[in-house]
Amino acid sequence: MxxxxxxxxxxxxxxxxxxxxxxxxxxxxxxxxxxxxxxxxxxxxxxxxxxxxxxxxxxxxxxxxxxxxxxxxxxxxxxxxxxxxxxxxxxxxxxxxxxxxxxxxxxxxxxxxxxxxxxxxxxxxxxxxxxxxxxxxxxxxxxxxxxxxxxxxxxxxxxxxxxxxxxxxxEEDEVYYPEKYRTEALPFGDPNLIEKAADLLVAAKSPAIVLGDTSRFSAQYGEAIAELVDYLKIPVMSQTMPRGLFADEEKNPLFKLGAGAMPAADVVMMLCVNNDYRVGKARPPLFNKDAKLIQVHPDVTKIGYNAPAEVGIVGGAGPVAKQILEAVKAKTSKKEDLTWVNKAQEMGKKAAAPWVEGFTAESSPMTPGRCAYEVGKFLNTEGKDWTVVCDGGDAAQWIKNAVSARRPGQVINYGPLGTIGTGAGFTLGAWAANGKPVLYYTGDGSFGFYSMEFDTFVKQGVPVVCVISNDSSWGMIKLSETFIHPEEVAKGHVANELAHMRRYDKMTEMWGGYGQLVTKPEDIVPAIKRGFESGKPAIINVEVDKESMSPITKGFGAPFLKKK
Incomplete structure (x- = not known):
């Protein structure tokens, strides 16, 4: 033996x-x-x-x-x-x-x-x-x-x-190889609670759904979620991990309508959502104070967490959605009235206005939003099959709002820990999963954490183009401090500034890859194409305005403005 x-x-x-x-x-x-x-x-x-x-x-x-x-x-x-x-x-x-x-x-x-x-x-x-x-x-x-x-x-x-x-x-001596030792099934919900949830959704004038990160691994019967959304014409707000899993966002716009409409929603079904700061803890002002919440989660401790559950169902997102869909179909016909959808679209446009302003701004240097918008142009046309890794503080906010997800795991971002510097590892893991090219988008601060993994990219043959939104600073902290401690910022920034426009693009000389410094928006897409065509890991170093910030970063400072 x-x-x-x-x-x-x-x-x-x-x-x-x-x-x-x-x-x-x-x-x-x-x-x-x-x-x-x-x-x-x-x-x-x-x-x-x-x-x-x-x-x-x-x-x-x-x-x-x-x-x-x-x-x-x-x-x-x-x-x-x-x-x-x-x-x-x-x-x-x-x-x-x-x-x-x-x-x-x-x-x-x-x-x-x-x-x-x-x-x-x-x-x-x-x-x-x-x-x-x-x-x-x-x-x-x-x-x-x-x-x-x-x-x-x-x-x-x-x-x-x-x-x-x-x-x-x-090997044969007393070695036990377990077989059939775990189930792949997810729990279904209590039938009585399913009926209550269905009644609420059918009676709602302005329902909404929130897809939480945990729903990424609750995909059994996931098609029921898309069918329920279409059957009752429900706008959806999605956290990053489930984006592209239950529907192609480009083909089904309902899956991108929910965030702006949430303040007017009267019934909100939350599928595998941990009610943390990213969803405003399911409280006003992001949520309607009178909204009735249907909370679905496999972890019973998440039901009623941070916000009251009108109906709390312990179960998986897909299985429970399947049950609710069946109950809804027994109670009402498919909804054709688009009044609420149209209102949600208008609310979404209003909520997106600050983002659009950043995406389309004409300035020199360009805004970080404009940099992300130009990258998004490529990803939403020629790069539709690429994976998008979103790294950085403010930089990540811009890029994840500039792209659509068409498949599971196409858009990857850190979670509630707010861990910047994840991008290099995320890039290689995503590529290892499916072999697809990766657009690794990052800020200059975050880029520095694991930049030597470009040596790993070369060794493994990873088709990656890294776009650095370079504001020569730890931008999210630096800019939010102008709201939080203006009297201190007036004396000068402390530990928030980096070397001005460090030429990170020149790192590619070590492995013969493509690197380019970009200062004009119209040069970004051609630079990405040249980088990809080089056949080696590429770095596109984009100079962006140091004072422009995303609505998310502005939001950090808003509570301090109110207090003052």
Whole structure:
């Protein structure tokens, strides 16, 4: 009988789960797992920083709907990933993080990279365990996938000491490979509550739907959501992760109408929404104070969170939408009256006016909004199949509002943690998921976090064009401070300014790629095309106005203006 080590057992277990690639950074404690993956035909994609590798695993999950797998070495290799793991936890993104550890036989003797990383990771994952027996590796891998992909998905952590990882044994000896150990079904809602929700929607004069990030992994019966929207002509507001999943935004404009219309909606169905600051906590002024909320979420603790639930249903977005659709059809015919839709369109235009002003402004340097608008022109025409990674503070707000999502995971942005610098890792993870070109849009501050991952892009052959909206500052903080602490800003900015128009585009000279400094709006699209045609990772460095800000950034300062 052939002998295998712990690393090979990990690889076999991952392969049984359908894992095709893992995201890693080299380290002595985990090399046997890499060798095992090579032997099992699992691609090993290595990075320059563990946190970027973790962001890649995150983006892979967002695009595919399947867990991304991250492998890091002991000690600092694990602690380097903390921010990315926290980002995934708050977003509800399924990830499997496998971490190395110092040998068990050297416990409490001060070996290399020895620390209680299990306790640390337990704070930013939904489940964390350490493996002490080699024969149980497949069993623990199955547990990890079960927890990562349950009704409330999220990141999990498995730790394995080096002496367990390299230990060899005869494979057939007491190894249990779990089979059929988890369900892929999501919960349906209570029938009585379904009827109440259907009654509210049918009676509503101005209904709306909010799609929360968690609905990205609640896609079973997802077609029912699009059908319900069309049946009752309901405007939809969507957070980033589910964009393009339930409908092509370009073909179904109802899926982009909801945000502006929310203040007038009398009934709002919230599908897998965590009522945090991004949706105004489901309170005025974003929401109508008299609106009746139908809250649907697989996590019972999210029902009634921050806002009262007229009807609270524990269940998955797709399954519950299917039930409600069936109940609605039994109560009323398909709605043809477009009065509310037309009003929603007008409200949407009014709400979008500040964005349109930024998109179309004529100035020199151009506004950040104009930069995003020109990039959006390309993405909404010739680049329709590209993935769009939105990084940066103010920069991300502009670009995600300038593009449409036509498929799941086409538009990727950080979540409620507000983690800038995610873009490089997100870019590689998105590409690894489907092989499609990536437009990596970022601010100059955020670009600096993991810019050496361009070396990884070259190594892996990633077709990426990076557009830097360069305002030579940490723009979102710098500009919001003009509202929050005007008396201090009058004395000069502190720790908010960067070198003026640093030539990041010249970095491409290291790998023979295309780089260009752009100062005119009309030069942006041609520069993107040249960058892509170069066949190597490209950087388009765009000079933008230092004082122009998005409506979101202005919103940060609004409460302080009112107080004064």
């Amino acid at each position: 052939a002998k295998v080590d712990g690393g090979r057992l990990f690889a076999k277990a991952l392969k049984k789960e359908g894992v095709e690639q893992i995201f890693v950074l080299s380290g002595g404690h985990i090399m046997s797992l890499f060798y095992g993956c090579r032997a099992e035909g699992i691609k090993v994609i290595d990075f320059r920083h563990e946190c970027a590798a973790a962001y890649a695993a995150d983006a892979y999950a967002r695009v595919t709907g399947k867990p991304g797998v991250l492998v890091t070495t002991a000690g600092p290799g694990i602690t380097d990933t903390i921010t990315a793991m926290a980002e995934a936890k708050l977003q509800g993104v399924p990830m499997i993080h496998i971490g190395g550890a110092s040998p068990v036989k050297e416990n409490d003797t001060g070996p290399l990279q020895d620390m209680n990383t299990l306790e640390i990771l337990s704070t930013c994952t939904k489940w964390a365990r350490k493996i002490y027996d080699i024969e149980r590796i497949p069993e623990y891998v199955s547990m990890a996938f079960r927890h990562a992909m349950d009704a409330t998905p999220g990141p999990v952590y498995l730790e394995c000491a080096m002496d367990i990882m390299v230990l060899s044994f005869t």
